[in-house]
Amino acid sequence: MSLDRLHDELITCRRCPRLVEWRERVGREKRAAYREWEYWARPVPGFGDPQARLLVFGLAPGAHGSNRTGRPFTGDASGDFLYPALYRAGLANQPLSRHRGDGLELHGVYITASVRCAPPDNKPLPEESRNCSSWTDLELPLLPQVRVYLALGKIAHDALLAYHGLRKAAYPFAHGSEHDLGGRVLLSSYHVSRQNTNTGKLTAPMFDAVLERAKALAGLSGKKG
Ligand code: SF4
Secondary structure, eight states: OOHHHHHHHHTTOOOOHHHHHHHHHHHHHOOGGGTTSOOOOSOOOOEEOTTOSEEEEESOOOTTTHHHHSSTTOSSHHHHHHHHHHHHTTSBSOSOOOSTTSOOOBSSEEEEESOOSOOGGGOOOHHHHHHHHHHHHHHGGGOTTOOEEEEESHHHHHHHHHHTTOOGGGSOOOTTOEEEOSSSEEEEEOOOOHHHHHTTSSOHHHHHHHHHHHHHHHTOOOOOO
């Protein structure tokens, strides 16, 4: 199985009825500012470098962000925080992420999420997270060079522990926490959501520091262009 083949299968997934209804309804009704867009309104495949040493693991697509554009963290406030940070770290060729054909490339980084369809209020149900873990089980083995996970938020952190069959209590989440999972390091950060970045819970310098630590652990130097 290749990543491309996995993505082809993923985008047909309809396992979670509530999320299928929501992602498609949002895509039909649209936000006024995006009424000219044809929303993606399907599961959002991972994006980035297949030889990545760093895996950025998010929560779920934003209703009018990646559920509209079809690429993780593309077209919303979370992406407007994440991609400039990746660019500053030399892990992306440009800071802007607007649509799937905008020329964005990642160096040594791959981005995916614990849930691949937009949930109402950005909150997947536990059973939806469990359903989508089967895609994580298929996707992560296709990224054999990964040495570091950067989990964005506790749900992503816990999903990666579940993937490795580890107990949450033994590997607690905190911003900047680091856990050796045996061959891979789980590094975690507050999520890059507008809710966190607008309130100052997560600032650009805080996130830059986490990315520098991730690069060091992954053996990535970062390059521009
Ligand atoms: S959240 Fe995951 S399991 Fe559920 S419908 Fe979307 S892709 Fe399928």
